[in-house]
Amino acid sequence: MELTRDEEAALRGEHGSSMETAYRILVATGEAADAERLVKIEWAHLSGVNYNTIGDAGERFLAEFSRTARVKVRTSLNPMGYDADSVSGYGLDEDFIRGQESIRRSYERMGVMPTFSCIPYEILKLPGAGTQVSFAESNAAIYANSVAGLRTNKESAFSALASAITGQEPLLVAQKGQRA
Template sequence: MYLDKFEERMLEGELGEAVALAMRIVVKIAEIFSAERLVKIKHAHVSGVSYENIGDEGLEFLEGLAAKGGRFSVPTTVNPGAVDLELWRKMGVDESYVEKQLRIVGAFRRMGAKVTLTCTPYLYEDISPGDHLAWSESNAVLFANSVIGARTNRDGGPLALMEAIAGRAPLSGLHLDENRRPSLVVDFSESSRYIAENGLFSVAGLIVGRLAGNRVPLVRGLGLQRKDVEELKLFLAAVGATGGTGMVLIDGVSPEAPGDMPGEVEKIGVDDVKAELEKYGGSGWDAVVLGCPHLSYEEVASIIEWFERKGRPRSRVYLYTSREVASRLRSDRLEKLNIHLFADTCMVVSNLGAYASRSVATDSGKAAFYLASKGYSVALLPRRKLLEMLVQG
């Protein structure tokens, strides 16, 4: 595999132990995928930040890497952790647990990360079509490739960490034109009206992910546009939950042309959508969790505004967003409204059962998929319907 002079020096340890380790791993992966060379990345996003998921082993690895002089050579953001770093007392955890999460955050900060602790870097970072990235949160990867037209593989957290230090990724997979072309069509023209009227884009995503597996699908007839960020987030996150793919070409949204039409066409009817939705019929929920992926400023503001207008919700509502949005919208009013606005974490990577309930309702196909697999009882319902149910007498 070709390495330029500077990359060779990095690999040989001239820039320190951490850079050499990062390069060894990136080069090894590049060789496995038969990449001809590496590509410089503009930005990295690292998952595997929650103490709940990575435990002491992960924490020690990150501290060790920072102590070895590990420094990110490109702007790097990080995924949510296990707790809200301000409101952790409301999350059923003790101080020693929070200490561990803070040590993880500290290690990332020493390595130069912007400690954003959100899974929606695409809402905040300056990412353009054609940019090469090393991202490792599936919903973010899918948004970057499918909506923005940037290029990243669906990396695991540890690989993105090494790529962030090396500033390079293997030139393989979705970094290359030939792997960004669709190999099947998923056609929603028979069900798009039903999906739009009932707000079921999450359900559409669960279906697409399962059909696509690791292939890039071309989604036709869904009726979404580039401006429909809320729906696109829910749709793509759900694709990433049931499928391994890192990209969906969405007719009317994706900036890239699909090229030759694939022969395989799957038509999705109203009955298919209903059948998928019926898998998440959990009843008797006693908390509502919204924000997988993290809610944007506009989404949080409009949910708060809804309850201010219609009155206090009948069950507790948990909202998850970025620190930036939470600090703009948090107020004493929310407590009175039975709304809990959390940042730095989410319903999947925190211990939801400890502070909310093991019986929840959500509008997120991805959260429904992961929480159900952890043994929670989950009802999947469109956001509009949930909000209405919460204020009905």
């Protein structure tokens, strides 16, 4: 995959450890999918929020990563494992609440908007048709590509987070014919 000098420097850790980690994720994803290069994005939508799905390892990673990582683009967030405004009525385990709240704080520390929705296109103003975004939520990626006229890969939780941190995502083979 072709990288610019600045991207190569970030991959070598010259822009800090969180940026190095983000570029390592994007390069690994891009190489696995035969991407030719990275492209700029204007918006990222993240999954990997629910403590039930990422567990202690995910919570620890985010707590550490969020100490230095900051998003470069508008970044929205999938739902958590409960509605924080009415948590008392659920009878949830205290360890679950602790882990879920740590995840929430980590994302907010990075500058992620606490939208807690899998339909961010219903909450936030959409950019113009043809705009590159990075969406991890399946329905949001489908909506972006097929209804809103945006362009996105169907990202994983890690690759969408890396895209939010770097402001880029891999240009995948399926998208090559769509670019000017």
